[in-house]
Amino acid sequence: MGNDSCSIDTTIKANDPELVSKSARPEGTIVDVNGIKIGGKEIVIMAGPCAVESEEQLSKTAASVRAAGASLLRGGAFKPRTSPYSFQGLGKEGLEMLERAGTETGMPVVSEVMDTRQVETVARYVDMLQIGSRNMQNFPLLKEAGRSSLPILLKRGMMATIEEYLNAAEYLLSQGNTQVVLCERGIRTFESSTRYTLDLNAIPVLKQRTHLPVIVDPSHGTGNRSLVPAMSKASLAAGADGLLLEVHFRPEEALCDGSQSLYPEDFGMMMRDLGKIAEAIGRSIHVL
Ligand code: PEP
Ligand code: MN
DSSP states (O other): OOOGGGGSOOOOOOOOOTTTBGGGOTTOOOEEETTEEESSSEEEEEEEOSBOOOHHHHHHHHHHHHHHTOOEEEOBSSOOOSSTTSOOOOTHHHHHHHHHHHHHHTOOEEEEOOSGGGHHHHHHHOSEEEEOGGGTTOHHHHHHHHTSSSOEEEEOOTTOOHHHHHHHHHHHHHTTOOOEEEEEOOBOOSOOSSSSBOOTTHHHHHHHHBSSOEEEOHHHHHSOGGGHHHHHHHHHHTTOSEEEEEBOSSGGGOSSOGGGOBOHHHHHHHHHHHHHHHHHTTOEEOOO
16 A cells, blocks of 8 residues: 555645746746746756956856857846945946857857846847845835846745745736746745755755756855865756856956855866756757
């Protein structure tokens, strides 16, 4: 006799907002970032420095992540820093560098937008808008970005529940933008040995509750580059559709998030392992 509880369907059934809910599109959504498709069989790797710092830093880092198999280049030009005295990003100049690096390497680019007044400007330079953890419930920003025709990478608020997160995504969809990718990036818990606690549960939970693609950011999730390869592999094994990784050609000199940024060589080694994990679960890593 088997255990009865094994046959009970425990799939999470929640009363989620209608547009993000899995029932609205059981087949799943594929988000197209300038030809790169996120949410299908192929796993998409986005990588780059936390912040765009200089032409040299960006072009060297971009070339290395491209060579190792990243498909999208990510770099911040407007940075949400805890201290007002920390490097705030290069702004428009950083966006220009990012656009150039994207063209040179053939990678679509992603960058963060923090304010409704920045949406139009950032949208002129990038292929995908990022909304960061601290702005996940910035409702005017969500509405403005939702009216943009660009795909959006919406990071989970570090203190947001899944319900709050799905409602934030609903804001984007309610404005007509269907091209939304979710990103688990770690939440605050009592644990202090890592920067955040990467909530791997969120991957299958979101996969059950919404049709939107789900990626993971193990760089912020751990805050420590030595932990990033293990959590990247775990994220793919748990069903993530992609990863967002911070890489810097000289992390010790980074103006932002250096300790969690991978060296290009480590990124390359990790990519080879990720290929094996992808194969083991019947998927593959997208190559440009
Ligand atoms: C980032 O991606 O560099 C960033 C600031 O992330 P988060 O919004 O998740 O803290
Ligand atoms: Mn960062």
